[in-house]
Every structure is written in C-alpha cells, then in structure tokens.
Amino acid sequence: MCFLRAVPEFGSRLRELRRAAGLTMEQLAEASGVSARAISDMERGHSRAPQARTLAALATGLGLDPGQLGDLEDVARRRRAHSAGRPRLCEPPRAISDFVGRADELDRMRRHALAGLGPAPVAVVHGQPGLGKTALAVRLADQLRDRYPDGRFYLDLRGTDAEPMSAGDALVRLLRALEVGPRRIAETDDERSSQLRAVLRERRCLLVLDNAGSEAQVRPLLPSEGESLAVVTSRRVLGGLAGVERIALAPLAPHESAALLRAIAVQAADPRAAAGVEAVARLCGHLPLALRIAGTRLATRPAWTVEHLVARLADADRRLATLTTGDIGVATAFALSHAQLSKPARELFRRLAHVPGVDFAATLAAVLTGGHPDDTADGLDELVDLGLLQQSGPDRYRFHDLIRLFAEERLRIEEPAGTRAATAKKMSDWLLETAIVAGRWFEPGYGRLPDGWGGPVALGTAEEADTWLQAERANWLGAMRSAARGGQYQLVVDVAEAMHWYSDKYVRADYWYEVYGMSRAAAARLPDRRQEATHLNYFSWAATHCARRPGEGAEIAMDAYRIAAGLGDLKEQSWALRYAGDAWRHGGMPERALDAYRRATELADRAGDHDGYIQLRPGIARALIALGRHEEAIEECAATLRDIETRPVAARPELSARVSAHGIAAESLAESGRWAEALREAERAMPYAVEFGYPGYLGELHLTIGRARMALGLRDAARPALRKAVELLDDLPHQRWRQLARQGLAALGETA
Template sequence: MAAGGGTGAGADTEAGPEAGTEASAGTGEFSRLLAGHRVAAGLTQEELAAAAGVSLRALGDMERGRTRGPQRRTVRALARALGLDEARAQALDRAAQSGRPRGLRPGPARVPAQAAPRDPLPQTPAGSGPAGTGEAVAGQVVPGQAGLAGERGQSALALPRDIADFTAREDALAALAGLAAGERPAHPRVVLISGQPGLGKTAFALHAAHTLAPRFPDGQLSVDLAGMSAQPLTARDALGQVLRALGVEDAAVPAGTEERAGLYRALVRDRRLVLVLDNAADEGQVRPLLPGSGPAVTIVTSRNVLPGLESVHRLSLDVLAPAEAAALLARIAGRERIEAAPDATAELARLCGYLPLALRIAGQRLVARPQQPVAQLVRQLAAEENRLDLLETGDLAVRPAFELSYRRLPVEARLVLRRCALTAGADFTAAVAAAYTGRSEARTELLLEQLVDAGLLQPATPDRYRLHDLVRLYAAERLAAEEPAEELAEVRSRAGRRILDRATAYGLRFDPEHEKDDAAVTGRAPAHLTEAAHWLEYEHPEWLAALHQAQQSGRYREVVDTAEAMHWFSDRLLSWGIWAEVFQLSVDAARALGDRRAEAVHVNYLAWTYVTCLHRYQRGIELAGEGLELAKEVGDREQQGWALTYLASGLRYLRRHREATEAFHRAADAFADVDSRSARIGRLVTLRGAANCLRESGRAEEAVDSRRRALAGALELVERWSSPLMHLLAAMTAHELGLDRAALRRWPAAEKAYRQALVHYEAVGRPDSMTKTLTELGTALIEQGRAEEARELLTEALTDLSADGPRPGPPRH
C-alpha cells in the first residue's frame, strides 16, 4: 500500500457532507497520523493536549476524524509537543491541509527538528502476506458509506467473497448476531470459533462478517494468521497489516508490538467495524489484536480451543446434522439429483462423517461427474482404505487438513492420537486409551486433553472422548506408517489382556459362587457392582474386540474365562445383541482347547442366548440338546440340569407345554443331585418355568399356588445371599406372579405382585427387564379405573429410564 494512498476501513462517519470526498480522506489521514505519532511518543491524549495547548475534546475530535482539518498554528503546536522532525511535521501539516475547506491553502508547517527522525519500517505490498508463508490476507470496506470507510476504495484486507451455498449454522449465526446487536457494549466483543479441521470455521466467520456488514459501516477486515503454517504470522506483523489497512502510513507505524497494539486500540475505539482473525495459532498471537473498548466485533477462528484466551464468547462448531448434510450436498450438486437418491445421499453424508469439508469435496466430485450416480460414489467411499484418497478434488482435500494439525503436536501427543485409532468404541475413556498408549491413566488423560485443545479429539461426555471417523482413519494411516507391525501386535496383545482382565474381574462380581476377595482380582478391583455394570456396558466394544483379538491370537483360555465371568451378568441385559457373539467365541475356544466340560458349559450358554435373547427357539432347542449330550458325556449333573432347563424353555415358547413341563421336572431332578448355589438357583428357575406352563395352558389357579412356592424360595435366597442376582430372581418371580393373577383378573393382587417386583428391580439397579413390569403395572391400574395414575407412573418411569442414558452402541468393528 502506498504511503498515504491506501484504503482504510475504520473512519467515523460523522463528518458533514459538505466536507466532500477529498476533505474526508484528508481528515482521516491526519487523524491516523496524529494518533500514531502520539502513541509512538508514549503520550496520553491528556498529556499531548496539555503540551500543545489545545483542549482535550479538540484533540479527541482530531484523532477521531471529526474535524475538517485543524489550522496551521494548531498543527505546529502539536508537532512541537510530539517532537517531530521537519519532514514529519510537514507530512502532518499536508494531511491537515487536505482536510481544510477549499480556498485555505496555508503553506506547510515548519517545525525545528527536536528529535532524530525514526527509521521508517519497510512497506508491505498490498495483498501480500507474511514473508515466506505464501498466505494471502484479505478484508473489506463497504462502498457508499459516509466517512473514510466508504471513500478510500478497496482495502488490502478485504473480506473474501461469501459462498453462495452456505448451509445451516443458524443457531451459531443467531448467537453471534445477538452478541453484535448492542450499540455501546460494556466490553469489547470477541467471538472465538473453534473446532476440528474441516468444520468450515473460516466459511462461517466470513459468512457472519458479510451478514453483519450493514450494521458495521466502518468496515470489515480479515487477516489470515496462518496458525497452521510452519511460520505463523506474528502479532506484530498482523498489527502492521491492519494498521496499514486502516490508512496508517508506514512511517507512522510504530516499531514494537505493544506500540502497534496501542495505536490499533486508539484507532478502533469508536469505530463500528468487524475484524476476522482467521486460523489463529495461540493466545499470544491473538491478544494484541483485540480492541480495548468500543463497538467493534472481533471474530477469531482456530482449530485450537485457546483455553487461555480470557473474556471471549466461545462458539464451538460441530459436524452437521444428517438433514443439514443432505441439504449442503443438494445445494452443491443439484437438488433434483440429490433428492432422487435419498438413501444413497444419507449414506454418502455418513461416510463423510457429516464434516462440511468432506461433504463439499463429495459434492464437487459429483458436479465434476454429472453422469455418476450418487450410489457409485458411496460404493467407492465405503472402502475405508480409499476414503481419504477419494476425499480430494482440486485444491480441496481432507487429509492435508488433518496433517497440518498433526504435525504441530508434540511427539507424545502424536503417539496417543495414533493409538486412539486402536480403540473399538465410538468413544472411550482415558483408562481405555491408557491400555493402548502404555502410559498411566493420568498421563494419558493429560495428553488426550491436549488433543481436545488441538481440535483433533472431541469430548463426548465429561469422562469420555470421541474421534471423528475421518480423523480415526487418518490416525490409523499414521499408525501403520510410523509404527512397526511387530510393535503394534504387541501393543494390541498387551492392551487386550489388560482390558480382558478388567472385564473378567467385573463380570465375576455377579457370579453367585464368586468370593468377594478383591485382593485376588487381577488389575484394579471393582469398588462396587454399579461401577462394574457401568463399565461392562459402556466398554463392551473394547472387551468384545479384545475377546476377538484373543481368539485370533490363540489365547483360547482367556476367551473361555472371560465368557465364563460374563454369563451371570448377561441376565441383566437380556435385550443385548452381543451374547450370541460372546458365547459362540467361547464355544469355539473350548473346542480348540479340547475341553469337553467347558464346551458343554458354553454350548448351554449359547442355548440360553438363542432361547431367551434372540427368541430363536428351535435353534435354542437344538443347542440345548447338544449341551445335554456333552454334559452326560462328562458326567456333569448340574450342566445336564441347565441344558434341560433351556430345552424346556424353548419348548414352552413353542407352546409345547406338556413336553416343556416334563423337561422342567427332569431338570429339577438333576439340580437336586448337586449341592451348590447355582444348583439352588437352577431349581428355582425350573419351578418358575413349570408354573409358566400351567398359566399358559389355562391353569392359572394352579400356577398361582406353584408361583407362591417359587417366590418363597426366591425370597429365601435373597435373605441368605443378598446379591443383585438373588434380587433379580425375586423380581422375575414376583412379576410372573402378577401375570398369574392378571390371568385370573385379580387386579389388586396383580398390582401388589408387580410393585413387589419393582422393589427388587430397584435393588438390582433397574435392568432393562424392569420395563415389562412397569407396563404390566400400568395395565393393572387401568383395569382398576386408575388411568390417570397409570399415566403418571408410566410417564415418570419413561423419564427415569431415559435419564439413565441410552445403551452404548455396537462396536465400530
């Protein structure tokens, strides 16, 4: 920008129209020169006013551009007070002269030099970025506005163009607009927009700045701080660019960062302008560029959350919602084309991880291939090994966006990011990540927080973290490229053992035969059953993946032992879809070991799964028969009892009640031959099963009598061994007694049984089977004419159960 001839974007608009274009431009130049010289001299407005013999208000008006050009004697007094040399004094007078009304042509002020002239700083060419970075910088003034911002032409920091297909982000835009609404804010308005690479932070900031432009007539500027480059723009250089964009001559730009920041704050104190600081590296780069007061709005974007940046409004962008992602694809690739393939579009958005950058690339690929069906691109992206390669078109690419952030990480944080790719769940805790990193849990958590600050990891809950799918693919690429295969195999094995040890320890807490000797447990002993249940539920993707890995590695005994530890816990989550997978692995492992008794046990577990969880009764009956033969072969009466129990249950569900009752009786005989806690439980289960057959055969009165004996036995077990399993058995038995009484339409008695079941379910920790009892209790209340009470009960129950949170999803792989 040529000295004195550049375009500003920060002048006030209060000069009268009679001043004209030339006068307005000159006044603005004079005000910026005066403010620059004062800050460079280290003087406050009060000090300069007193030294020059002018009023403080007059000096303030001069610096704000509210006068058309002070007289020569005033300029001479100011130059003297500022200690300006002859050349600078004349430049100041020329600027003042150009703002005076036409006809007044006083000569330049001549002030004896009282201080050695300062060396002028090198001039930055218009539109250039910091040396060596190749980064462009941009900003905008609004043509046609009164004052200097509308008269000086195009600024070197003009806003890049807004994108026509900008989509979504309505809530964030509304929040930012609300923040910018006030005319006289109590504090400077600074908005930090953060988030992972590819979220469209820059596009959002620029779109917001364009949207706010009519309300900020003094201009809109944008500076690329090049935070992800090898040499980010320094605060000093950024200030230099902004000051020159505001019309400060090179000679008047102070040398130091603090002086430049002071001049900048003075210039924007009363100006309504928007400054976009894009791609910030850290807090130290941003702070000097923030106004000290006034109506300006500063929008900062950064991949880092900049936690040390105080007194800012934070907007954290996330990925788009599925409908928003589809809308963006439609705006890029054409609405008809996208709406013609809704299923393929939904899958395309999912494969892009709903990340705006990836969606834009996918949309542009479709634009470049007008004959390509959306489904074909979906098929190509479905291969994970090719996805990042395909998410590149022209100068848009996902992988380099992640690469920039990755290369700026400390070495240890890079390792943690890579190892996070080994986790199996959609999210994970620091403890799980520590199993893969080989660091302590505390150290791993610290490094995970660094990744959150860098925008490469997101907090899913207060104690869980989430990798975006595309970041996970990138981390897996770096893992394969940077770590030897032998080392990775050892990492997986070590982590798998650690996770399975924890899973086994927690699972055994639900085993009625397990002694409560925490000292004998491998690894950290569970402190409470609730903690154990929570861990087993939410970390099941990890321990299930570790179970598969153990099977593939030939660690069959680990597989059998882990599944054995899980089988009593499995009663708490009958609707879970993983038990067939777990127990099929353990059956295969037992066979690989040649352990016939273990095979009998785990074939029985698999039979239970098919009958009780999957409701595939015929297959369950077949497996129960297989388990019975194996148990007979090894002479295990207890396992014969369980095989007959599962056989009878399958027959009952197929309405073959006579055969089922006979099998239940045979199972009871087998359990009677064994003196163990699980055999006592088995006898109770067979008694319950036989009573169910009676009710379903139309013999509900006999079922009630039999069930009462079963409930008495269950309560005796609760009294003797007050454990969650015993409470669960009592709850199920009381629930079934309610069903028996309901079949006889004895609704008050049924209600009493259901409420008794709920008491025991609460002691268990509200398993998913509790919902059936709540539903039946609601029916009993309605049948008694208490519909409003039923509605309140079910509404409260739904609220409470929803508050427990959704069941964790399936493993990623």
C-alpha cells in the same frame, strides 16, 4: 504525497459544512452518532469516504437539505472512485455461494454482536480441521456488511504453520488496513495494540481473525470497547481468552450434508440417488471439507455416478486419498494439526487407532502408551486442544471417523508391524482381564474383587463394575473378537463365563448373541467338552432371549443336552432343558416348555445345583400362566419363595428368583381379578426389581401396579405407574405388556 490526500475534496467539504453549521467535531459526533475520531479522520483525508449509512447520519447531524446532501454524496462518490484502484489490505475472501447449515451458530454470533453491553463483542469459533470455521466467519461477515460500514477485515494468522504470523506483524497489517499511515504506526507491539484498540473504539468494523494459533497471538488484536466485532477461528479452544462467545462447531447434520452434496454436484441432486448421497455423507463423516471435496470430485467427473463415488469411499484404506482434489485434501488438513503435536502426543495419537470401540477412557489410553496417567492426561488434552480428538464425556474421548483413519495411517507409517501387534495384544489382554474381574462381581461364586487386585479402574463395587462394563462394552467386545481371531480360545471362554450372571441384567441386549457365539466356537476348539456344553447353553439363551430366535435356541439347547448326557453331567443337562423350555415357551409351545422345566428341576435337584433349581421354578410359573392355569402359577411362586429360605442359594440367583416369583404371582393375581392382592405382591417385588436392575422386571411391575390401582378406583395413583411402564417397556419386546400400558393410559385420557 500520501495517496489518501490526493483527493481531499470530501474532507474539505465536510469541514466546511460542519463549520457552517457552527458545530465542533464533538457536537457533530453527538448529533450524528458518528464518532469524533472517525469525523476527524474523514476531514483530514485519513480514511475513505463513508458508506451511505454513515453519510446519511452525518447529513442528519449537519441538518443538510436534499441539495446539500446530493452535493456531498457526489464528492463522496468521486472520492471512492479515485481510491477504488488502490489495493485494499485484509479484504475478506470470496464467500461460498452454496453455504449450507450453521443457522444456530450464525444466530448466536449475530445476537452476540448486537448485545450492545460491556466490552466490544468477540466470538471464538473453534473445532477440528475441516469443519468450515473460516467459511462460517466469512458468511457472518457477508451477512453483517451493512452493520459495519467502516469496513470488514480478514487476516489469516497462519496458526497451523511452522511459524505463525507474529502479533506484531498482524497489528501492522490491521492498522494499515484501517488506513493508519505508516509513519503514524507505533514502534512497539504494546503501543500498536493500544493504537488498534483506539481506532476500533471510534469505528464500527468487523475483524475476521482466521486460523489463530494461540491466545498470545490473538489477544493484542482484539477490540476493547466500542461497536466493532472480532470473530476468531481456531482449531484450539483458546481457553485463555476471557469474556468471549465460544462457538464449538460439530459436523453437519445428515440432511445438511446431503443438501451440500446436492448443491455441488448435479448427480447428487437426482432424487433417485438419495440413498447413495446418504452413504457418501456418512463416509465423509459429515465433515464439510470432506463433503465439499467429494462433491467437487463428483461434479468434475460427469461420467461418475453417486454409486461410483460410494464405492471409492467405501475402501477405508483409500478413503483419505479419495478425499483429495487439486491442492486441498482432508489428510493435508489433519497433517497441519498433527505437525504441531509433541513427540509423546504423536505416539498417543497413533496408538489410539488400536482402540476397537467408538470411544474410550483415559485409563485405556494409558495402557496403550504404558505412560503415567498424568502424562497420558496431558497428551489427551493436547489432542483435544488441536482438534484431533473429541471429548465425549467427563473422562471419555472419541475420534472423528476420518481422523481415526488418519491415525491408522500414521500408525502404519511410524511403527513396525511387530510393535503394532504387541501393543494391540497388550490392550486386548488388559481389556479382557478387566472385563473378567468386573463380570465376576455378578457370579454366585465371586461377588467381590479378587485378592490383591490393583488395576487402574475403580471396580470396588458391583455398581462400579457395571458402569465400566457398559462404558467399555464396544472395547472389551472388540478385544474378544481379536482374541478369538488370535486363537486365545480359553481367554474368550473365560470372559463369556464371567458375563453369565451379569448378562441377566441386560437380558434383551443383542450383543450377547455375539458374545456367546464366540465362546461357543472357542469352547469347541478346547479339549474340555463340559465347557462346550456350558457355552452351547449360554448361546441357546442368547438366541432365544437376545436375538429372539426361539427355534434356533431350542436346537442349540438340545445339542448341549446331548453332549451333557454323554458326559453324564446332570447339571448341564438341567440347564440345557431349562434353555430349551425358554425357547419353546417363547415359541408358543407352553406345554412342551412346562415338561422341559419340570424335567430340568428334577435334574438340578439331583445334581445339587440349588442356584439352577431356584431359577427354574419361575419358568414353570410362566408356562402355567401361558396355559391359563393361574392358581397353579401362584402356588409355584409361593413354593419358590419357600425354597429360597431352605436352600443354600447364592445372592444373585436368589435376587433373580425373588423378583421373578413376586412379579409372576402379581401378574397371575391380576389376571384372576384379585387386584388388591396383585397390588400388594407387585409392591413387595419392586425393591428387588430395583436392585436387580433389569428394565423388563421394572416395567412389568409398574404395569401391574398401574392396572391394579385403576381397577381399585385409584386413577390418579395409576397414572404415573402406567407412564413409567410405557417408558421402560418401549424398547423391549413385550408387546402385550406395552399394549396393556397404553390402553390403561388411554382410559385415563392420555396418549403414550
């Protein structure tokens, strides 16, 4: 006897009431909103007694009075009580009581479920291991329980297993859970899929298809029409599924991570532990699985403090081991995806651990494996598809912090030390050689690609070189550190030398202090003392302009001067005095700076260093402005522009001198109240500043243009210039200029 027919009273009673009302199944379906198929199943005992919402709809369609409705509810309760002991298939797992975050994702899925247009809604929740995809799907199912009175069903498709569940097995399980009798289940997978769609079309169910391995596995399980909802979770994007709502999960926000830790462990809820909680969240990479494990370890060890846990997690070599509790672990979750990789993708995965920066381009990945770029692209796609790598741009990729640690672990296990060292050196050498080629686009003596160069990176213009240097900065800088540690001193010096003129484009960037600190130290290990003087000068520039330590910058410059004087090198003596002058001017000693600049100019002239000479004249003008000698500053700028026309100056130094001369002259004219002249001079400088690209020059010029237009009564024209000045100067240390720009906007009734 079929179990579901053991208590037929509800079906019989419903049939009697329908017939007494003179209604066919189709008429009752139209009157109640409950499908004819569902009514048929209930009358024949093929489904459980309906929930309250469905029962109320049937009562309305039948026109039952309160007494009749009460009788029907009693029968339904007896029916449910009788079937309560029967094991229910595909029951959703227990929801997490301390679920945190994901409000936007839940809202998107709710709206998708309620859209009511087109085919039955399907949402695909995808992302790397440990993001809480299952927890999110179960949370949604719990929140929408009233909307799906015909049942919420959960099925783990075991997509990360060596043998995932077949679509045929999944279909049988779902049909049985939907109370289709074993004898009524179709013979073939295609027929079962059609049968499942037919059942779901007539009911309002929610399916959670967890841990899907492929489109082929999950496609036969999806509803086609009706009001049922399917939520699919997968580490893969499942891009072959059309017409679905894709929810890409990311790590939690910092405040959500902290909230989750506080919900799990009482130690984390102590306000005094806030800094430690923040550190734990950061070390867990804001990954929900890692946070839950960390919180559980803390909660089950009352003697531990949050600081104790921080200390454990701070050891990168032991972090993955620490993030394990019971039978779950972060590394275990990653390993399931790693096991699905092809052999070439496994090699690529572990070798990407060599990359020193946060992200990288596909060309760098190809260098690590030595493979064809197309094969590397396929490997990267495979890693992204399995959630082991994230795409951070059109051609850029990055690891989650914990997955990087897992890749490093696989690298140590799977490759011998000699192979690791050779691969790392090959990568570093390639990065530094490419950086030298890119940087030399900005050097006066180069400004082009070397003859015969055929690297894989597009460096055919200065703009392409700049783009590569900025995108890969963390990587070539990391390679410089590696070369310095490995004793490749001349290579370190060569890279820094290639960056000398390029660094002017990003004069306020703090990383130049490290670059020239390394090159200064490397040059001191080489026999050429002229290189040492040169790189001491560069380091002085970085200390003054980038690290904003003018006192240190002056001391370093004078060390360089002493070495250059001992060598009789007039050019490096000139540069040393120029950098000392910069340091003294920034340190509030303009008179001393002016003297240093003038001595440096004489030495540069004697040495025939026209590029250095032309760079010094604007420094003299800056010092004169600081001394309030504006007319002299204006004349110095005019002399600079005349010298450009008579001296053989290289393109980049010429561009720098032109924008500086025009800009400083405009500032002096503005300070003298000669607003119309200041406006003309600033507008004349603007094209040069745009070409040069340094935000400080552009910000200063927009400020002068805005102030001049204000003074000339052109208030509407002044507004956009002042806004741009505030935007450009916001991250730069030009406090006085920022203040002037904000004051100008305030006078126009705006706040910056």
